[in-house]
Amino acid sequence: MNLVQILYSLDLFGTVVFAITGLLAARRKQLDLFGAIVIAMVTAIGGGTLRDLIIGVPVFWTQNDIYIYVVVISTVAFFFLARYKRLPVKMLLFTDALGLAVFTVIGTQKAMELGFSDPIAIMTGIMTGVVGGVIRDVLVGEIPLVLRKEIYATASFIGASLLLLLLHVGIEQDVAVITAILLTVTLRVWAIMRK
Amino acid sequence: MNLVQILYSLDLFGTVVFAITGLLAARRKQLDLFGAIVIAMVTAIGGGTLRDLIIGVPVFWTQNDIYIYVVVISTVAFFFLARYKRLPVKMLLFTDALGLAVFTVIGTQKAMELGFSDPIAIMTGIMTGVVGGVIRDVLVGEIPLVLRKEIYATASFIGASLLLLLLHVGIEQDVAVITAILLTVTLRVWAIMRK
Amino acid sequence: MNLVQILYSLDLFGTVVFAITGLLAARRKQLDLFGAIVIAMVTAIGGGTLRDLIIGVPVFWTQNDIYIYVVVISTVAFFFLARYKRLPVKMLLFTDALGLAVFTVIGTQKAMELGFSDPIAIMTGIMTGVVGGVIRDVLVGEIPLVLRKEIYATASFIGASLLLLLLHVGIEQDVAVITAILLTVTLRVWAIMRK
Numbered sequence: 001m002n003l004v005q006i007l008y009s010l011d012l013f014g015t016v017v018f019a020i021t022g023l024l025a026a027r028r029k030q031l032d033l034f035g036a037i038v039i040a041m042v043t044a045i046g047g048g049t050l051r052d053l054i055i056g057v058p059v060f061w062t063q064n065d066i067y068i069y070v071v072v073i074s075t076v077a078f079f080f081l082a083r084y085k086r087l088p089v090k091m092l093l094f095t096d097a098l099g100l101a102v103f104t105v106i107g108t109q110k111a112m113e114l115g116f117s118d119p120i121a122i123m124t125g126i127m128t129g130v131v132g133g134v135i136r137d138v139l140v141g142e143i144p145l146v147l148r149k150e151i152y153a154t155a156s157f158i159g160a161s162l163l164l165l166l167l168h169v170g171i172e173q174d175v176a177v178i179t180a181i182l183l184t185v186t187l188r189v190w191a192i193m194r195k
Numbered sequence: 196m197n198l199v200q201i202l203y204s205l206d207l208f209g210t211v212v213f214a215i216t217g218l219l220a221a222r223r224k225q226l227d228l229f230g231a232i233v234i235a236m237v238t239a240i241g242g243g244t245l246r247d248l249i250i251g252v253p254v255f256w257t258q259n260d261i262y263i264y265v266v267v268i269s270t271v272a273f274f275f276l277a278r279y280k281r282l283p284v285k286m287l288l289f290t291d292a293l294g295l296a297v298f299t300v301i302g303t304q305k306a307m308e309l310g311f312s313d314p315i316a317i318m319t320g321i322m323t324g325v326v327g328g329v330i331r332d333v334l335v336g337e338i339p340l341v342l343r344k345e346i347y348a349t350a351s352f353i354g355a356s357l358l359l360l361l362l363h364v365g366i367e368q369d370v371a372v373i374t375a376i377l378l379t380v381t382l383r384v385w386a387i388m389r390k
Numbered sequence: 391m392n393l394v395q396i397l398y399s400l401d402l403f404g405t406v407v408f409a410i411t412g413l414l415a416a417r418r419k420q421l422d423l424f425g426a427i428v429i430a431m432v433t434a435i436g437g438g439t440l441r442d443l444i445i446g447v448p449v450f451w452t453q454n455d456i457y458i459y460v461v462v463i464s465t466v467a468f469f470f471l472a473r474y475k476r477l478p479v480k481m482l483l484f485t486d487a488l489g490l491a492v493f494t495v496i497g498t499q500k501a502m503e504l505g506f507s508d509p510i511a512i513m514t515g516i517m518t519g520v521v522g523g524v525i526r527d528v529l530v531g532e533i534p535l536v537l538r539k540e541i542y543a544t545a546s547f548i549g550a551s552l553l554l555l556l557l558h559v560g561i562e563q564d565v566a567v568i569t570a571i572l573l574t575v576t577l578r579v580w581a582i583m584r585k
Contacts, residue, residue: 026342034349035342049249054439054449059249065314119455134529139329141338143531147416147425154424221537229544230537244444254444260509334524336533 003174007109010102010181012070017099018044019071020078020092022136029140033079039136040075041068046132051107051124055114093192100152101159101184104129105177108160118164125160126153151191159184198369202304205297205376207265212294213239214266215273215287217331224335228274234331235270236263241327246302246319250309288387295347296354296379299324300372303355313359320355321348346386354379393564397499400492400571402460407489408434409461410468410482412526419530423469429526430465431458436522441497441514445504483582490542491549491574494519495567498550508554515550516543541581549574 001009022043026036045061045068052059061067078087107128111121130146130153137144146153159180166176196204217238221231240256247254256262273282302323306316325341325348332339341348354375361371391399412433416426435451435458442449451457468477497518501511520536520543527534536543549570556566 029338029342031342038342038348053248053443054452056448056452058251061318062249062251062311062315065312068314068318116452117455119458120452123451123458138333138528139339139342141336141531143419144529147419147421147428147529153428224533224537226537233537233543248443253446256513257444257446257506257510260507263509263513333528334534334537336531 003177006174007102007106007177011106012066014099014102014106015044015067015070016074017092017095018103018132019074020087021096021099021133023075023078023082024087024089024092025136025140025142027082031140033076036079037072037075039139041071042139043132043136044071046135047103047107047128047130048132050131051110051128054127055111055116055124057110057114094189097155097185097188097192098181100129100156100188101181103132104156104159104184105163105180108163108180109177112164112167121164122157122160125163126156129153129156149191151187155184155187155191158187198372201369202301202372206301207261209294209297209301210239210262210265211269212287212290213298213327214269215282216291216294216328218270218273218277219282219284219287220331220335220337222277226335228271231274232267232270234334236266237334238327238331239266241330242298242302242323242325243327245326246305246323249322250306250311250319252305252309289384292350292380292383292387293376295324295351295383296376298327299351299354299379300358300375303358303375304372307359307362316359317352317355320358321351324348324351344386346382350379350382350386353382393567396564397492397496397567401496402456404489404492404496405434405457405460406464407482407485408493408522409464410477411486411489411523413465413468413472414477414479414482415526415530415532417472421530423466426469427462427465429529431461432529433522433526434461436525437493437497437518437520438522440521441500441518444517445501445506445514447500447504484579487545487575487578487582488571490519490546490578491571493522494546494549494574495553495570498553498570499567502554502557511554512547512550515553516546519543519546539581541577545574545577545581548577 019040022040023036025043026039029035031039048060081087104125106125108121108125110128111124112118116124134144134146162183163176163180166179167173171179214235217235218231220238221234224230226234240262243255276282299320301320303316303320305323306319307313311319329339329341357378358371358375361374362368366374409430412430413426415433416429419425421429438450471477494515496515498511498515500518501514502508506514524534524536552573553566553570556569557563561569
């Protein structure tokens, strides 16, 4: 797989993971299947949508149906699965960490490739990683997680910065991407384990 | 009246209706006239604004002043009317159903005409129909109605899907539009009556 | 200083002031430094971001890094300052009034220069002035200030209208801008003092 394929696979993986965190939030509030799909959708595509609007490119999911299908199918599947089997919430926190890392790095890279400066690319990366979760939490009436957990957006910030640093010192793009993702995941996982 | 004129009339009607649902939410929270206008405005134009941003066309109300005038005038009129006369809340639920139907169909058609695929056009239609109400509910501190009433966005989803189905099998556009609107309204009204 | 320089200086001043109102809201909710930066950022750049998306121009802070630096630096500085010294909340209410006035006038002028009609320019001005604060209040779980204080958005509305009126009767642009800002500030300050 080349870099584009790797990022695309990770992007779809992140979409599934964030959809499931949306489903879990919906279940905590006793929402039905449709409410769960709505929450899952905004969680999974909210950050990337705002990113694309702000950097002025076509919104990603309007160019490729697969994101919508992925969100609907994985939400429906896990909705019914959750009736028969307790979802492993702890494991989901870890996959959520991977989602945050992937979305941050994808967002940062997308802005950088369009020629935006480093601070803008970092802002864009953080937004891609955290905004979906912010809307999810606001919709279910909670103060957003990102505001309550210091190491959440901080991990996103450090991951985005590291990506740009590695690229500026001449590291190959696929190595830089993987390294930045791994560092972001590690920071989040460390923060989760520490509690 | 041709199709464009029918849709435009219905669009303005939907704008009035959604403005009034915003006014009612504002009154439940004892907001003053200005707060009511703000809530009415976002309820009436929020969905279409997000739709236009996402499909990449100029935001509709920036191209035609009438939407702003319609929201302000109908909110002010009903604000003072409500002091002397109890608003018929039940009847408003039914007109809200018509607003949802009209906005859904307009949103779906707009995206379809621009060449977006069916799932994207359906997403766009649902967004146009429900996002204004979501922002209204978030602003007044409630969990959005669309998350609590299964048949709300489901009606929107079915209406948008039916419109595309009818067009794909070759039904004339104005017949398809009216049929899709009527089905959406009927579903919502049935859901309201069932309670 | 010419008009462009005056507006730019005022814009940066408004950015600092709104960032600090975000910091204060974050402190009331016991958020840590990172949460405070997130809230300060959306408060300071939220209104202008939505304005630029809606009028279809590049989002201002993606074209000029300084806004992000200004928000981060002033939030960090005041975050630590607030540990040693009680922030003068009353004085901040007055500077917030100046922020509202400046952002309103800048937003109105930007839309007008792009050729939008008066009602659209007024809407755009109000949005620029109030939306950042609305997002701030929603994120910390409060009903937005603008909905609870009649004279807040009303001051914004009057300031935007006065600017357009003065320009239409042929007043020079820099005089019109300063006059509209002063009137908006005066209205807000009067409303604060009246309590």
